[in-house]
Amino acid sequence: MSVETLKIDGDEYIKTAQTEEIPEGRGIAIDVDGIEIAIFNADGEFYAISNRCSHQSAPMCKAGEEKINAEHTWTKTRGRVDAEDCSVTCPWHLWKWDLESGKNEASGQRIATFDVTVEDDSVFVRI
Ligand code: FES
Structure with missing residues (x-):
């Protein structure tokens, strides 16, 4: 299978998804050459950040995912994308990560971020 680039x-960007595959306020996980990346839609802006939280390796793409019980009487979300301050909160212990810098202010830790561009409704990421 060929990869669209x-x-x-002079920098190469890899096609990862169509914009409609990533709903507002949510993320998806992709794997590029063994690198796990989460791509988030923050109010129509797309960001790519490591899919592994540096605290205890939670999958960041699960931020904001809604869990519903069998009777549909209970829902719960953990973590979320905040377009206003351009951040994502980890779904496990709620550490907040800046989507542009990958920094968590409280710990001083940083996780990888990747440049993103959108062209013809396709999301491209520079690795
Ligand atoms: S694993 Fe992300 S805050 Fe703990």
Whole structure:
């Protein structure tokens, strides 16, 4: 299978998803050459960040995922995307990560972020 790529100023971006595959306020996980990346939609802006929280390796893509019990009488979400301050909160212990810098202010830790560009409704990420 061939990978669709895009060249911008000499940098190669890899096609990862269509914009409609990533709902507002949610994320998806992708694997590029063994690198786990979460791509989030924050009010129509797309961001790519490591899919593994550096605290205890939670899958960041689960932030904001809704869990519903069998009777549909209980729902719960953990973590969320906040477009206003451009952050995502980890679904396990709620550490907040800046989507642009990958920084968690409280711990001083940083996780990887990746440049993103959207072209013709396709989301491209530079690894
Ligand atoms: S695993 Fe993310 S805050 Fe603990």
